[in-house]
Amino acid sequence: MLSTNNKYVGLLYLSPALLFVAVFVFYPLVQLVMISMTSESLLGGGEFVWFDNYLLAFSDRSFWMSFWFTVRYTLIITPILMILGFLLALLTMQNRPLAQLTRGVVFLPVVIGLASSSLLWVWLFDQQVGLLNKALVDIGVLEEPMVWFNRSHLGMTAVIVSVVWKVVGFGMIIMLSGMQSISHEVVEASMIDGASYWQRVRKIILPLSARSILLATLISAIGSMLAFDQFYLMTGGAPRGQTFTSVYWIYQNSFVYFKLGYGSALSIILMVVIMAGAALQIALQRRGETA
């Protein structure tokens, strides 16, 4: 099997994938770095300007506003997703029919598109025809239907509600797999020792599924830092660009204002932030492999 001939056969099989990654990931990456140092625009032009775009980015209030808005969104939604995901995993941990059904239903929105779910929720939140507004009035939470997308914190609340509905099942499934790999003996031993349910959750289940919780947290946080669809479709950046996320602001610069050079510099800044998170995620996954 290991003759020299086979060595090249192996390389031959691997080469299409390698070539693809080289042409469509690494070559564009180099291009991105180059474009970020030019004044390139979709309308033409493009001179080499060294690090002007980066300097501009650091003093661009709109960019930092969108960046901190994204960070704030991530810091708010991630704990909500993780706590709800954890509680749902606890609730549906047993393999009883009703628990399994609940699991399946909670996971269902994960497979539908974020664009579709955002457009579904825009309708539910609409001031005039929105059924969520109507339900909130009917149960007495609101006095009358309200406009959700004219103030940034309300817009963010609406987006968070819709995204929690859409992705809470993801964290649940990851944590469930962590919980279900806890050995039966450990749990039984604690029961013989007379530990109460919540003691077991705190002292056994929580620490022993810590790795899966951490992984789900990182994956969710990276996803939230790259948020675009939900804000583009639900708030449209309103009011006055206060709900632009980083990716949205990059999209806006590159493909609406055609400032490709500047947009590329912003992309690289975002990429560095994301890659730090992704590196952490991979390190965790690797540690799990060897453990």
Added chain:
Amino acid sequence: MTDLASPATSLATGATDARVVGGSRAVGYLVAALCLAIIALMMAPLVLSFLASLKPPAEAAAVPPQYLPRSLSIENYRTVASYQAGLWTYVANSLVVAALTIIFCLALSVPAGYALARYAIPFKEVFFLLILASMMIPYQAMLTPLYLMFSSLKLTNTHVGLAIVHTILQLPFSVYLMRNSFEAIPRELEEAAVMDGCTSMQILRRVFLPLVLPGMITVSLFAFISSWNEFIAALIFMSRETSFTVPVMLTGVSTGIFGVVDWGALQAGVIVSVIPCIGVYLLLQRYYVTGLLSGAVK
């Protein structure tokens, strides 16, 4: 519907004892009530959207709205069906792009996974890490250079172009999954095939392919769902009215005509866009959940 959760069930190794979640009957009822409430809450948006899509247009636009339709109509579906270039053009675009994404992912990841699992290749680990590393790079940040590249190659507004972007997204996961699938096959099997005089191509086709079929189904499933749902690249690369995919076309419906949104038609569009995902998931849920876990956890 009970079957819906079976993939997670098959992962269960412990903690299935009824006593794990408090023993008493009252607690049991409380848990059941909680489960039912959660099911109702999670299903409500989709059910309400579906019902709204079946309202006659006037009812769907009524202020204040009613939860349930008073009469049923497929008028909203007719409206989306004839929206701009016609819904079927957009569904066809989405399907062709998704099919091409599946083909590209399989064509690249099956041989790559085979090579990584079974051949001694110089710098093998480096190559594998390079492929995985592309997963760390957010594609949202790469859209500008890809757009410029595809413009000069005349790949914007083409199915192949968008499918390439969607393949970039899925390839690391696909290669990883296929490598694991090939590694799980006992070496004795291929040794026997070598003894019988099979060439490496024959081994791949006759011995391995049937055994890695579950892996290939998982790769295809993820490629389909992520391509069908992908939004920002489709928005940027498919700018011509006839080349929109379903999510991009829905954006048009949601902005409305002269600011007046046809809410019934929008919900009909939402339903059309979620049905393939839900259908494929219900059919192949086992592959979906195991794929998700092997991609994320292992």
